Amino acid sequence: MKRKYNQTLVILIGAAVVYGLLKALILTGMIGDYWQLILDEALITTIGALGLSIIYGFNGQFSLGQAAFYGMGAYTAGAITKAYGHGNWVWFAGALIAGTLAGAVVSYLIGRPILRLRSDYLGIATLGFGIIVTVLLNNADKVIPILGGAIGMTGLRHMVGFDLLFLFTVGSIFVVRNFIQSSPGRAVVSIREDEIAADAMGIDTTRYKTMAFVLGGALSGLAGALYAHRYPYLNPSSFDWLQSVNFLLIVVLGGLGSITGTVVTAIGWVFLLEGLRFVLGQQFIDFRGVIYAVLLVVVILLRPQGLFGGKEIGFLRPPSVLKPALRPGKENSHAGIGG
Amino acid sequence: MHYFLAEVINGLQLGLVYALIALGYTMVYGIVKLINFAHGDVFMVGSFVGYFCFMAGVPWPVAVLAAMAVCATLGVVIEKIAYRPLRYAPKIAALISALGVSLFLEYFSSLKFIFGPDYRVVHSPLQAVNWNIGGVTVTNIQVMILAVVVVMFAGLQYLIHRTKVGTAMRAVSFDHDAARLMGINVDGVISITFAIATALAGAGGVLYAIAYPEIWTFMGIMPGLKAFTAAVLGGIGIIPGAVLGALIMGQVETMTAAFLSSTLRDAIAFGVLILVLLIRPSGILGKNRPEKV
Numbered sequence: 001m002k003r004k005y006n007q008t009l010v011i012l013i014g015a016a017v018v019y020g021l022l023k024a025l026i027l028t029g030m031i032g033d034y035w036q037l038i039l040d041e042a043l044i045t046t047i048g049a050l051g052l053s054i055i056y057g058f059n060g061q062f063s064l065g066q067a068a069f070y071g072m073g074a075y076t077a078g079a080i081t082k083a084y085g086h087g088n089w090v091w092f093a094g095a096l097i098a099g100t101l102a103g104a105v106v107s108y109l110i111g112r113p114i115l116r117l118r119s120d121y122l123g124i125a126t127l128g129f130g131i132i133v134t135v136l137l138n139n140a141d142k143v144i145p146i147l148g149g150a151i152g153m154t155g156l157r158h159m160v161g162f163d164l165l166f167l168f169t170v171g172s173i174f175v176v177r178n179f180i181q182s183s184p185g186r187a188v189v190s191i192r193e194d195e196i197a198a199d200a201m202g203i204d205t206t207r208y209k210t211m212a213f214v215l216g217g218a219l220s221g222l223a224g225a226l227y228a229h230r231y232p233y234l235n236p237s238s239f240d241w242l243q244s245v246n247f248l249l250i251v252v253l254g255g256l257g258s259i260t261g262t263v264v265t266a267i268g269w270v271f272l273l274e275g276l277r278f279v280l281g282q283q284f285i286d287f288r289g290v291i292y293a294v295l296l297v298v299v300i301l302l303r304p305q306g307l308f309g310g311k312e313i314g315f316l317r318p319p320s321v322l323k324p325a326l327r328p329g330k331e332n333s334h335a336g337i338g339g
Numbered sequence: 340m341h342y343f344l345a346e347v348i349n350g351l352q353l354g355l356v357y358a359l360i361a362l363g364y365t366m367v368y369g370i371v372k373l374i375n376f377a378h379g380d381v382f383m384v385g386s387f388v389g390y391f392c393f394m395a396g397v398p399w400p401v402a403v404l405a406a407m408a409v410c411a412t413l414g415v416v417i418e419k420i421a422y423r424p425l426r427y428a429p430k431i432a433a434l435i436s437a438l439g440v441s442l443f444l445e446y447f448s449s450l451k452f453i454f455g456p457d458y459r460v461v462h463s464p465l466q467a468v469n470w471n472i473g474g475v476t477v478t479n480i481q482v483m484i485l486a487v488v489v490v491m492f493a494g495l496q497y498l499i500h501r502t503k504v505g506t507a508m509r510a511v512s513f514d515h516d517a518a519r520l521m522g523i524n525v526d527g528v529i530s531i532t533f534a535i536a537t538a539l540a541g542a543g544g545v546l547y548a549i550a551y552p553e554i555w556t557f558m559g560i561m562p563g564l565k566a567f568t569a570a571v572l573g574g575i576g577i578i579p580g581a582v583l584g585a586l587i588m589g590q591v592e593t594m595t596a597a598f599l600s601s602t603l604r605d606a607i608a609f610g611v612l613i614l615v616l617l618i619r620p621s622g623i624l625g626k627n628r629p630e631k632v
Contacts, residue, residue, distance in 0.1 A: 117620055120374060124571050125616050128609030135606035245438055252435050289446030296439035297421055304428030
């Protein structure tokens with residue numbers, strides 16, 4: 001189906017306008033250093049969550065260990081910059097690529113055997129894998145001293161700012177959108193809808209499940225590599241089970257199978273958490289976790305299908321020929337997604 | 340050899356505590372197909388109830404019963420507020436709700452006017468007694484844990500296979516709608532299941548507090564995850580499977596700590612899980628259901 005206007009151009013202009021607005025706010029000091037830190041964190045989280053969005057939101061493969069790929073990317077990139085890069089931009093580019101590849105390779109190696117598991121069993125296997133990675137990172141200094149082990153890895157360089165992060169975020173959104181709307185992307189979505197039917201239609205389910213898993217792992221790896229160049233310090237606890245839960249919350253609260261939902265929720269969630277710190281002040285800071293938890297339960301009770309419920313806005317909306325395929329699956333009463 | 344046997348006993352002690360938590364996980368999963376992530380935190384609440392009971396000078400069997408009562412109430416309330424409204428929503432919604440409840444219990448009980456964020460040392464009312472059986476030391480705490488777990492497991496098996504409530508539970512776990520058509524009060528049966536499951540976690544909490552007398556409000560996360568893993572290992576939804584998985588988990592963990600490295604304990608335990616799942620995707624005792632076409 002032909003589009004009425006040159007979509008790519010419109011999107012690029014749109015992205016430039018958003019970038020310009022944010023940049024103006026930063027330059028005029030409306031967004032101070034503190035909030036810029038939060039903004040950067042939100043963008044990194046967005047990229048990481050997009051990785052899980054492909055795996056779980058679009059491919060329907062329940063993953064409870066996304067932070068493992070995020071951590072792999074961060075530690076790989078961080079180690080390269082620390083050992084060889086020392087602020088050199090060529091090494092920096094290499095570190096980003098290596099971090100992305102680390103996410104991809106690790107997700108391939110673990111995905112190949114465990115993707116044959118279904119729903120909750122896959123979730124538990126990925127959860128176990130995530131915990132194994134955290135334990136290994138905690139003990140990594142015994143083999144490679146610069147990784148720092150449980151104490152954490154210090155001496156990293158701040159080489160990524162808002163500009164690059166914005167670029168990578170927009171780029172990641174494009175990659176995910178184009179992938180999902182491509183022919184392999186439709187195969188990936190069809191597996192979420194009904195794996196047996198997809199198989200019967202001649203779709204190589206193992207191949208496409210692996211493809212989605214690796215792409216998702218690579219994106220989270222990239223997010224980790226960016227993280228390692230934004231903050232001066234890496235600690236295994238930033239890539240543990242709670243971080244995996246965080247990604248899962250973002251993807252589910254945003255609505256499974258919605259890029260818009262993932263992006264909006266990732267940014268909103270990070271700002272909400274930091275905003276709470278601000279609103280509560282020193283006196284009531286202990287209540288932050290309580291409010292966070294209550295909010296989580298209330299939101300999911302009110303919107304079990306997620307905020308966007310599988311819908312997209314603007315250029316992320318699939319062309320109408322694809323629409324029926326991209327609508328999130330009708331739920332049968334007990335099984336539902338992941339059943 | 341004596342060292343090895345001593346470790347086997349230690350592993351048994353840990354495995355038996357895991358078994359009590361794993362039983363609750365497997366029952367809840369069996370009946371509503373939900374990974375109840377809040378279960379580990381109910382276990383934590385059980386430990387704290389035990390702690391306060393011991394402070395008040397209550398004998399341990401009473402403390403166990405008190406923790407079971409408190410946790411059962413908590414479990415029923417959690418189910419009513421956070422899971423029941425989502426029963427016919429996508430399964431993931433209830434799972435997220437469970438994660439929310441889990442975080443709520445952790446952070447809420449960490450508030451200063453509840454349990455507080457600090458570690459607390461449990462003053463067990465039991466004087467440690469060591470018996471030497473064929474060269475291996477067995478403590479009275481280990482014997483007590485074994486006795487409690489055996490009694491509870493036997494009671495549970497009786498309840499599920501020999502009573503009307505148990506039959507109803509099995510029917511609901513098999514098919515909600517068919518059970519309802521047969522006149523079973525599905526909501527009531529699910530409430531009872533949650534009550535029993537969380538009561539077992541409460542008992543587990545008190546035993547854990549006696550055996551490993553240092554508790555804090557985030558202590559439930561790891562035992563919770565491991566007990567759930569144990570339940571999956573044995574075959575989720577199968578009661579004897581949960582106990583079997585938990586005993587294996589306890590041995591793997593203790594043996595790794597004793598003979599390899601205590602820091603790699605968790606990695607090896609979860610590595611075993613992944614391996615078992617690859618060989619038997621439905622767990623050790625699980626039936627490999629044929630794919631529906």
